[in-house]
Amino acid sequence: MSGRRTYLDYNATQPLRPEARDAMVAALDVFGNASSVHAEGRRARALIDEARESVAALVGAHPGEVVFTSGATEANTWALSAPWTRIALAGTEHDSVRAPAAAIATARGAEVIELPVSGDGRVHLDGVRGGDGTLIALQLANNETGVLQDVVAAGLWATENGARLHTDAVQAPGRIALDFRTLGAATMSLSGHKIGGPKGIGALVIGAGAALDPLFAGGGQELRRRAGTENVAAIAGFGAAARAAFRDLEGAKRLGALRDRLEREVLAVTPEAIVIAAEAPRLPNTSSIALPGASAETLVIKLDLMGLAVSAGAACSSGKVGESHVLAAMGLRSEIAQGAVRVSLGPDTTEDAIAAFVAAWKGICGGTSLAA
Numbered sequence: 001m002s003g004r005r006t007y008l009d010y011n012a013t014q015p016l017r018p019e020a021r022d023a024m025v026a027a028l029d030v031f032g033n034a035s036s037v038h039a040e041g042r043r044a045r046a047l048i049d050e051a052r053e054s055v056a057a058l059v060g061a062h063p064g065e066v067v068f069t070s071g072a073t074e075a076n077t078w079a080l081s082a083p084w085t086r087i088a089l090a091g092t093e094h095d096s097v098r099a100p101a102a103a104i105a106t107a108r109g110a111e112v113i114e115l116p117v118s119g120d121g122r123v124h125l126d127g128v129r130g131g132d133g134t135l136i137a138l139q140l141a142n143n144e145t146g147v148l149q150d151v152v153a154a155g156l157w158a159t160e161n162g163a164r165l166h167t168d169a170v171q172a173p174g175r176i177a178l179d180f181r182t183l184g185a186a187t188m189s190l191s192g193h194k195i196g197g198p199k200g201i202g203a204l205v206i207g208a209g210a211a212l213d214p215l216f217a218g219g220g221q222e223l224r225r226r227a228g229t230e231n232v233a234a235i236a237g238f239g240a241a242a243r244a245a246f247r248d249l250e251g252a253k254r255l256g257a258l259r260d261r262l263e264r265e266v267l268a269v270t271p272e273a274i275v276i277a278a279e280a281p282r283l284p285n286t287s288s289i290a291l292p293g294a295s296a297e298t299l300v301i302k303l304d305l306m307g308l309a310v311s312a313g314a315a316c317s318s319g320k321v322g323e324s325h326v327l328a329a330m331g332l333r334s335e336i337a338q339g340a341v342r343v344s345l346g347p348d349t350t351e352d353a354i355a356a357f358v359a360a361w362k363g364i365c366g367g368t369s370l371a372a
């Protein structure tokens, strides 16, 4: 493959930030076991403590509330693992929330309540009964559409009705202001690689009072809440990425303007295209654009051949032919859902990248096919 690539798939993963890379390389030489009391161990412990403070600062949490995990999949699984009798969630949640909920329903007979989703991707709490043993899982921002949920209102509802709220906030940091303290969630999942840190590291933020038994039994790491010798380099990289992501917020307006330009120009080239959830509050970096009747898989492949990286639906579900469960839950007709491409921007995205996307889109969909 030759020529420059244009990467517009930040919601799948963000390129490793130089700061995160440097922190990881430096941490690889800090070989001590963070549980050891000697100087080598204390050096590793210091790196973990620093990263914990950085991640906590990014999301408005207390460092003592941040527990490092192997990623957001583990964090979501953990939050759902308590002995809930009822779990309420929408079909727009990520598979790492939906699958553990389904597994718990089968294994323990917990009642799973499917929350209604309107056509713009917003989730409603209608019909949920509260009470002890009820967990509401409501993501902060959707990875496919960028649609934001009113987690604060859900948190208030949960408090008033004796339920607990878990929020998957993986796609939010650095893109929208995030304050765990005012969110009203008992637990919140984060992922390192979505903010320019390494893959395979994440965190569950556990608010004071939200008791949660460890998922793994073993050593006393992570304040006895997550057994297993810590991945110090990944944690240090996550911490460095969190410090950098803090500064990204200043660029969120610019990102929103770039995304809006992309949507405007795509609609000008292909007026039949549909911007999914265009009117809903959304992340500033995300656009889900459907070309009714088209195959998103084909569009993604053609764009890739032209040097552009985007996704058909979620990265984890592209590669297998089928409809996005998120768009299906929003009630979109299959003809639309199957033609939906996700474009997601990041702090390094330039005007040129948007122009390159629009030119390629025009070439593929706007009449004159450049893809032959």
Ligand code: PMP
Pocket (backbone or CB within 6 Å): 011, 012, 070, 071, 072, 073, 074, 094, 096, 139, 141, 142, 143, 168, 170, 171, 190, 191, 192, 193, 200, 201, 202, 316
């Ligand atoms: N939740 C959401 C909304 C995501 O986008 C992802 C990553 N696709 C995850 C959870 C899982 O995160 P991780 O890759 O860290 O397991």
